[in-house]
Amino acid sequence: xxxxxxxxxxxxxxxxxxxxxxxxxxxxxxxxxxxxxxxxxxxxxxxxxxxxxxxxxxxxxxxxxxxxxxxxxxxxxxxxxxxxxxxxxxxxxxxxxxxxxxxxxxxxxxxxxxxxxxxxxxxxxxxxxxxxxxxxxxxxxxxxxxxxxxxxxxxxxxxxxxxxxxxxxxxxxxxxxxxxxxxxxxxxxxxxxxxxxxxxxxxxxxxxxxxxxxxxxxxxxxxxxxxxxxxxxxxxxxxxxxxxxxxxxxxxxxxxxxxxxxxxxxxxxxxxxxxxxxxxxxxxxxxxxxxxxxxxxxxxx
Amino acid sequence: xxxxxxxxxxxxxxxxxxxxxxxxxxxxxxxxxxxxxxxxxxxxxxxxxxxxxxxxxxxxxxxxxxxxxxxxxxxxxxxxxxxxxxxxxxxxxxxxxxxxxxxxxxxxxxxxxxxxxxxxxxxxxxxxxxxxxxxxxxxxxxxxxxxxxxxxxxxxxxxxxxxxxxxxxxxxxxxxxxxxxxxxxxxxxxxxxxxxxxxxxxxxxxxxxxxxxxxxxxxxxxxxxxxxxxxxxxxxxxxxxxxxxxxxxxxxxxxxxxxxxxxxxxxxxxxxxxxxxxxxxxxxxxxxxxxxxxxxxxxxxxxxxxxxxxxxxxxxxxxxxxxxxxxxxxxxxxxxxxxxxxxxxxxxxxxxxxxxxxxxxxxx
Numbered sequence: 001x002x003x004x005x006x007x008x009x010x011x012x013x014x015x016x017x018x019x020x021x022x023x024x025x026x027x028x029x030x031x032x033x034x035x036x037x038x039x040x041x042x043x044x045x046x047x048x049x050x051x052x053x054x055x056x057x058x059x060x061x062x063x064x065x066x067x068x069x070x071x072x073x074x075x076x077x078x079x080x081x082x083x084x085x086x087x088x089x090x091x092x093x094x095x096x097x098x099x100x101x102x103x104x105x106x107x108x109x110x111x112x113x114x115x116x117x118x119x120x121x122x123x124x125x126x127x128x129x130x131x132x133x134x135x136x137x138x139x140x141x142x143x144x145x146x147x148x149x150x151x152x153x154x155x156x157x158x159x160x161x162x163x164x165x166x167x168x169x170x171x172x173x174x175x176x177x178x179x180x181x182x183x184x185x186x187x188x189x190x191x192x193x194x195x196x197x198x199x200x201x202x203x204x205x206x207x208x209x210x211x212x213x214x215x216x217x218x219x220x221x222x223x224x225x226x227x228x229x230x231x232x233x234x235x236x237x238x239x240x241x242x243x244x245x246x247x248x249x250x251x252x253x254x255x256x257x258x259x260x261x262x263x264x265x266x267x268x269x270x271x272x273x274x275x276x277x278x279x280x281x282x283x284x285x286x287x288x289x290x291x292x293x294x295x296x297x298x299x300x301x
Numbered sequence: 302x303x304x305x306x307x308x309x310x311x312x313x314x315x316x317x318x319x320x321x322x323x324x325x326x327x328x329x330x331x332x333x334x335x336x337x338x339x340x341x342x343x344x345x346x347x348x349x350x351x352x353x354x355x356x357x358x359x360x361x362x363x364x365x366x367x368x369x370x371x372x373x374x375x376x377x378x379x380x381x382x383x384x385x386x387x388x389x390x391x392x393x394x395x396x397x398x399x400x401x402x403x404x405x406x407x408x409x410x411x412x413x414x415x416x417x418x419x420x421x422x423x424x425x426x427x428x429x430x431x432x433x434x435x436x437x438x439x440x441x442x443x444x445x446x447x448x449x450x451x452x453x454x455x456x457x458x459x460x461x462x463x464x465x466x467x468x469x470x471x472x473x474x475x476x477x478x479x480x481x482x483x484x485x486x487x488x489x490x491x492x493x494x495x496x497x498x499x500x501x502x503x504x505x506x507x508x509x510x511x512x513x514x515x516x517x518x519x520x521x522x523x524x525x526x527x528x529x530x531x532x533x534x535x536x537x538x539x540x541x542x543x544x545x546x547x548x549x550x551x552x553x554x555x556x557x558x559x560x561x562x563x564x565x566x567x568x569x570x571x572x573x574x575x576x577x578x579x580x581x582x583x584x585x586x587x588x589x590x591x592x593x594x595x596x597x598x599x600x601x602x603x604x605x606x607x608x609x610x611x612x613x614x615x616x617x618x619x620x621x622x623x624x625x626x627x628x629x630x631x632x633x634x635x636x637x638x639x640x641x642x643x644x645x646x647x648x649x650x651x652x653x654x655x656x657x658x659x660x661x662x663x664x665x
Binding site for chain 2: 186188189191192193194195196197198199202206207210211213
């Protein structure tokens, strides 16, 4: 009897166990290992001595760190604002302003293509367009219009290209989420608004945007975290160059750890990345009034 | 004044409305009544300007408004789902139409509060729609529709999401408000009782056509066809198929399990030459007696339901056990009949309706 009850009670835990173990092995332990590594001077000799906050002191003394933080903030801020704005624009256009539902859906599918491309292919595509030689697509165009010398796009405007490429492939996720939310607004509400005299501008401002508050917050928070941690596109496109002009904090951490094999120092940088994105996320929650969103309704007669 | 002239509406291959014409006078309360899919909501959407008619004209006060946008039609509308703006408080919902008219902030909130007080929701003005009960949401929707003092009020099944008891209160309230404001109102409903209770006139629709347009009494007492006769009234009118026999001066109805002699004073449409008719008799126009009388119909009681004020009795017509023709009768509670009892029915010959079976049109 007691054994049977114990068995029944233990079922959920048994079902959860495999995932708990996987999470522990591949997430919790590496995270703790990173924290530990950040407090050591582990490097190519693979000998780890505990140095406390030594790595962090080194970060503040690093002459590269200020320009890198500046690049990171510019990259995250503009990518974030443009991604959210662009996905909102796409969602409102394809879901509300374009009255033909099939046409809107087709347009959204087209916008999904960049995000379905493997990262490497996507980078190759952009590298072809902005190839610094006269054979590059952008250079062919500007030289056709009379420019004598080819432009070294990635050297001159690397960060801008990286942001644009990221926005174009990143906007589709938000677009899908936003257009689903717009679609879930009942048809009667639009009809009521039309009877009440609302024009498109007022419908977008007073009805569609408030309905998107929660998805906008979700996209903003996940994008912030994602942008702070991402470095793959930049690594493949410019390797952070020229000098550190396109190096973000996450990429710098990667380079310290895997190019210069300064594991301890790299880990310390990535801890800083985590702390910054955590603080920003909390700030965003505050900004979006998260507590209000999860407040229970009051219903009575 | 509203005038619909030869309105038709097609959605692809299906015809939702066919040649609908309707006159609504200022201050009238008109119900568009019919089963689902009859075209009543489509008619309302055309009145609101949310749908364009495929053909025909809509006139408001003598002006053709076919191409006038909903916002310029001076209408207030309540939707079945209420369609409150979920992210606005009650007061902002009510003030929204005024905001769209660029009424100054102070003025529009004052007006919104007045309307809220009139509908007794002034203590709820800071709530969000999700924090309101169904009845409260309904009031907010009414308040929003009335906020801009519209010329016409359109109500699309405004009570179908309320429970039965609340419905009676709300419909009284709507009627009271309509009379007080004298606002021309059109309500769409599938509930004949609701339509009878609130409306000055009822347009009853089926298959996209207006079957009959008149006062509730007219529709109830003088239905023009079988559909109207059956739709109006609860429990519905009893419908019996029968043969029409002419025998000199005598006119006899003969159906399964019954023979009924129409009294000679009853006039029938002279156009009718056929032999197949349908006899219609309302449940309260049939008397039950335990003794046989002249021209009475024998029947057997199969069900007695106590409704409180009266009894609903279901009887099987005829002498033998093989008939399947049954009718419902409303009778006073003091009548004592029991299951399986043999009884005799007499019809009030002035109150019966006879319809041509082929066309469904009334011939009495």
